[in-house]
Amino acid sequence: MSRVLARLGAVSVAACLLFTTWSVATPKEAAALDPTVGYLMAHFTGESSTDQQIHLAHSTDGLRWTDLNNGGLVLRSTVGTRGVRDPALVRSPAGDRYWIVATDLCIGCGQDWSTAINNGSRNLVVWESTDLVNWSAPWLLNVAGAIPDGRNAWAPEAIWNPATGDYVLYWATNVPLDGATKHRVYSARTADFRSITAPQIYISRPGSQEIIDTQIVEVPAGVGAYRYVRASRDDQITVEGSNSILGTWTNLGNLSGLGLTGAQVEGPMWLRFNNRNEWVLYLDQYASGRGYLPVLTTNPSSPGGFRLPASGSYAMGGTRKRHGSILNLTAAEQSRVLARWGTTAASRIQSYNFQDRYVRHADYDARIDPSVSPAQDGQWRLVPGLAGSGTVSIQSVNFPGYYLRHYGFDLRLEANDGTAVFAADATFRQVAGLASSSWTSFRSYSHPDRYIRHSNYLLRLDPITDAQGRADATFRVTG
Structure with a gap:
């Protein structure tokens, strides 16, 4: 059974x-x-x-x-x-x-x-x-x-x-x-x-x-x-x-x-x-x-x-x-x-300091790019967190069952393997934006001192210590 x-x-x-x-x-x-x-x-x-x-x-x-x-x-x-x-x-x-x-x-x-x-x-x-x-x-x-x-x-x-x-x-x-x-x-x-x-x-x-x-x-x-x-x-x-x-x-x-x-x-x-x-x-x-x-x-x-x-x-x-x-x-x-x-509506995740760029997956890596093509590579569903209540996980629209997760603090798109480790690595707390409270930042569930941020346009998980980091770690979830 x-x-x-x-x-x-x-x-x-x-x-x-x-x-x-x-x-x-x-x-x-x-x-x-x-x-x-x-x-x-x-x-x-x-x-x-x-x-x-x-x-x-x-x-x-x-x-x-x-x-x-x-x-x-x-x-x-x-x-x-x-x-x-x-x-x-x-x-x-x-x-x-x-x-x-x-x-x-x-x-x-x-x-x-x-x-x-x-x-x-x-x-x-x-x-x-x-x-x-x-x-x-x-x-x-x-x-x-x-x-x-x-x-x-x-x-x-x-x-x-x-x-x-x-x-x-x-x-x-x-x-x-x-x-x-x-x-x-x-x-x-x-x-x-x-x-x-x-x-x-x-x-x-x-x-x-x-x-x-x-x-x-x-x-x-x-x-x-x-x-x-x-x-x-x-x-x-x-x-x-x-x-x-x-x-x-x-x-x-x-x-x-x-x-x-x-x-x-x-x-x-x-x-x-x-x-x-x-x-x-x-x-x-x-x-x-x-x-x-x-x-x-x-x-x-x-x-x-x-x-x-x-x-x-x-x-x-x-x-x-x-x-x-x-x-x-x-x-x-x-x-x-x-x-x-039905499922949660698809969203895009816009960068705060590069507002023409959006979070997307490319060859299973996560980055911010302008003019994402195909468009679904930059569309996500913010669903209840895999690891805990009051959290979110970021699920790909065109790869159902695949989520943004950190691995060695690099953000990548991977299929949920059902393990507790994956669930924790793919779960975040959606908090007020570090650079602007009207925007959003995503704090790691498994490493609560780190946030999703972009660096050289690639997404990773880092501790945030300065104004540059706060801007890089701030996003807007849009329709």
């Missing part, structure tokens, strides 16, 4: 939770949805009480992600442990209803890992919406209470099953059975995510081998030999195929040939590109703390054809994304989501 959580601010949650009571959802026949044009990811970001909530990110190409709500939380759980992890986004076949189903777990919020494993919540947390924007109040769905000595309920997923006309909901529960106490994946059927059929063992590995994270993707006819493919994290990233969600599954191999095993990655998350038969299997690099890595394939049922992405071909945004799921968005859905939780 992913070890991360979301970091979303709860300022406007009350406005989102407009619907507190909902009629029981009756599954409708599948509808031909409008063409999909974008992607929405639900995820969590870390281990704090605000990180272990629902965060959202958006992408237009499936590989470069932008945090929505400026990286703040979108939905906060007010039930159970009051924290959530591992959210699954579910759309009805008719496209008229959506659910988020998540693990009821908040590590460090009165519960440690030992308790979570051996005496955790038997519930999942569920939200419901008709538009992806206005969400019901959350409710608890008890899925493991009927499992004899079931000790928790983790990492839920759900998929519509046309064979039965309802959803197959599946999750992991730690339970002593047949001489082994371990996590196995259980499944049940549901029409409304308010009640379920009796849980059944869905996936169990031999001996003491656990399995927690698994996600199924439906594959179109003509691609591979199976209609459904699932990727699971056990001691490997195991790939299996089946022509029936509740039928027999065939082991197709694993990703150890890419150096990716269950010891390095977890939280498999599928995405099918909107405009072609190509897929991404996102894997959370939990062992190194670097967040999601995309693995590409044109045939999900052929593990030998999976490939790692080219360097620089993807960017995961400003927050570290942990175990979640991705929904392909229609144009109408995308418009609603971006209108509600």
